[in-house]
Amino acid sequence: MNYLSILKLWAFVLIPVFFGTIYFFKEEEEKPAVITFLGENNLDQLMGITLCREMAYVPEDFLTKPIGVSNVQIGSIDFPISTASREAQEMFNQGMAYYYNFDYVQAARSFHDGVRLDPEAAMIWNALSVTYTNLADTVKSKEFGTKAFELARKSGNRFEYLYTKSNFLALEPPSGMEGYQALYDSVYAVKDALISEFPDNVESWVLAAEIRLYFRGLEESEVEGNIANLEMLEKALATDPDHFGVWHLLIHSNESLSRFEDALKYGKMYTEAAPDIPHAWHMYGHDLMKTGNIDEAIIKFSIALDLEKKKYDREDMPYHYDWHYPHNLELLAYCYQYKGQFENAKAIFVQLDTIQAFQEESEGKIRKGHPFFLLQNGEYDEAIYLADKLAKGEGINTKLVANISSGLAHMMKRDEKNAMKSAGEIQILLDSLVNEVSKYGIPEEMFTSSSYFQFYKGLQDLIENGLVLQKxxxxxxxxxxxxxxxxxxxxxxxxxxxxxxxxxxxxxxxxxxxxxxxxxxxxxxxxxxxxxxxxxxxxxxxxxxxxxxxxxxxxxxxxxxxxxxxxxxxxxxxxxxxx
Missing domain, CATH: 1.25.40.10 (Tetratricopeptide repeat domain)
Incomplete structure (x- = not known):
């Protein structure tokens, strides 16, 4: 296990938006501490406390399969790096475009093409490292990140040195509050160095935005972190107004602050920049759904579904290599549920019950919509049946979903004994999460105040309080x-x-x-x-x-x-x- 994995967990619970890895340092000669920020897609792998993984959830032979220059519209990124190979630069830019789209599989394939063209390009190895982090392979992420840092240190390129230093992993986490404060100070030293030395590089501001989101001061609220993240992203946009990846991040950032109309604006821009990317249409659907345009949201989620199927045919790719496929289906089902079209919603939830999870630990995320849907309809016995099946799954998040579903169903049935049994299981699971993050130097109060923890804690309380309220x-x-x-x-x-x-x-x-x-x-x-x-x-x-x-x-x-x-x-x- 390494500190990379631990901080991935911590980054997730503070509502992650995006982006790979960052370094912290105080002096050049010091051994660096490291944190890896996480894209939103590894929820269940992380919340399942599967923190030591030695292989990606996509087979290596597929991730290394040559991809070549894409003939679809995925968005354009111009991120110059130190390489003498024009073709390697092209594959790096393509990989970064896929990465900004959260399409880590095609990003990995692009970066592997890039290092085959120029095995001395530090930034391509670094990009591979952050991509493998999001594919849940911490061993290869460390291997690639160490290589990237060694190459960048030799090159003398200051920007690439700072940027790649984040993958030079430290195995020992900080200890307690003082350790966290030292880590926080180191993180902000990197942020300040990047934006002061390279203020015209949009990637400096993106990195700074993610630091402000994920690394809060001990007295800073989650909302304050979200506001600071938005401010940094707006500076990134001022540096490069046509950076579609920043548009994507701005959707997430505005959503976190309930600024759905602003998010909707960037959602439209994102689809125009990357019309062949399913996630672009999915993100547009997000905010149409939240602004009273549910019919339009259904159209966008359906477009995303169609594009996914075309991608799997085009790339000869099994659907379960893609985290996005079940996620998009779930949001589409929620939209049908919203309109009272329960037959359409139910058909999708039943389909989700049969879909192979892209990771075993993600089963709860894929299947949670169905028991929750049954709770809304008063079908409590059916919800309990699905919950009991989920309870046998892997990972804490899956077990949380199972016990919340069964606990709420038993509470609605006024079955106090079984409802309280589920509530007790939820408490054990939450306590185990608190113990896990505390063990690695992450302040307990920061974790327990996060919206992730409060969401599940609130549902546990609802089970218990509902029973009292009934009496x-x-x-x-x-x-x-x-x-x-x-x-x-x-x-x-x-x-x-x-x-x-x-x-x-x-x-x-x-x-x-x-x-x-x-x-x-x-x-x-x-x-x-x-x-x-x-x-x-x-x-x-x-x-x-x-x-x-x-x-x-x-x-x-x-x-x-x-x-x-x-x-x-x-x-x-x-x-x-x-x-």
């Missing part, structure tokens, strides 16, 4: 805890937690309404509409509360809005709502 609907202490949960869900903004939080808020409205506490039920309905004013489920939740409070005029108005939002819903679903 004592007027319990003021539980009312305050439920409202805290609402705030936690409302704080989940991007890129994917937004839609998941919407459905958990809808579940909460069902829970509170079922207890008969109309004050709390109204608060839950308001939270649902605050999260998304266009959602039919929110208007329906408000309508039934207003009707129970004998406010017929307001109930009729809310019900009319719900009917309009669900006008294309399935007949059986509409019938169940009384439409």
């Amino acid at each position: 004592d609907p007027d319990n003021k202490e539980i009312k305050e805890k439920i409202e805290t949960f609402q705030k936690q869900m409302l704080s989940q903004t991007g890129p994917d937690p937004w839609i998941e939080s919407l459905y958990f808020l809808q579940l909460l409205s069902n829970i509170t309404y079922s207890t008969g506490n109309m004050e709390l039920a109204e608060s839950s309905a308001k939270a649902l509409l605050e999260h998304d004013p266009e959602f039919g489920g929110g208007h329906y939740a408000m309508a039934r509360v207003q009707k129970r409070k004998n406010n017929e005029a307001a109930a009729s108005e809310s019900m009319a809005k719900a009917k309009l939002a669900y006008q294309d819903g399935d007949g059986e679903f509409l019938k169940s709502l009384g439409f």
Whole structure:
């Protein structure tokens, strides 16, 4: 195990957006400490605490398979490096374009072509290293990164020296808070050096943006880190206004701050720059979904699905080598669920249950939508059945999904014994995560305050508080805890937690309404509409509360809005709502 893997875990839980690896140093002769930032796609490998991997989740013979110059539109990157080979430079630029698209498989193939053309090019080895980090192969990542640093140190190129030093791995993590502070100081020394010595290089600002996102000061909030990240990305954009990779990162950054209209603008620009990249259309769909354009979002996710299938044919690539395929399907299913088209949604969730996970540890991420969907529909026994299957899977994240699903289902069935059993399992899993990150010098309070941890902790609390609320609907202490949960869900903004939080808020409205506490039920309905004013489920939740409070005029108005939002819903679903 190496510190690279440990910090990948830490980087993920602070809502990662993008980008490879960075170095920290105080003096040139010191042994460097290292952190690797993580693209958003390795969630389950990391949260499963599979921190020591000696091979990528894609076979090496495919990653080294020559790719040649791409004949599809993937976006253009111009990142000059030290190489005498024009062809090697071309393959590096192509690889970076794929990398900025989060397509790590084609990026690896491009970089392997590049080092075959120029085995002395430090930056290509470095690019291979950060790509293999995102492919979950820490052994080769270290091998490639060490080689990159040695070549850059010999070359005398200051920018490449700083840039590649990040892959020169340190095996020992910092110890405790003082160790973290020393690491933080080293990280910021790199950031300051890069932007002061190379202010006209857009890649300096991208790197600085990621440092500001992932390395917060001990007193700095996650939101402050997100704001600083956005500010640095805007400086990157000012340096190179046509850098499509920065546009992509700006989508994520704006989403994290609930600036969905700004994210939508960059989403459109991203698809125009890289029209053959599935993830570009997927990102556009993200923010159409969040701005009341659900039909357009379905179109964009469907375009992404079609482009994925064409890529697999073109590259002779099995679909399970691609993290993006099940992820895009899941978001498409959520959109159908949003419209009340449950048959379409269910068909996709059933398909996701049969898809081979690109990593064993990612099974929970791929399959979580189905049991959550069943919870929304009141199909609790079916949700428990799927949860029990997931509980046998690999990784902490998969087991968290399983126990949350079963715990909520048992709670809704008023089965206190089994609900509390699941809540206890969730606590054990969360404690193991806290112990793991604390063991490696990552401040516990920074992890437990992260939105990732708070999301799962909030759902565990919902199971326990829901049980109490069912017995004592007027319990003021539980009312305050439920409202805290609402705030936690409302704080989940991007890129994917937004839609998941919407459905958990809808579940909460069902829970509170079922207890008969109309004050709390109204608060839950308001939270649902605050999260998304266009959602039919929110208007329906408000309508039934207003009707129970004998406010017929307001109930009729809310019900009319719900009917309009669900006008294309399935007949059986509409019938169940009384439409």
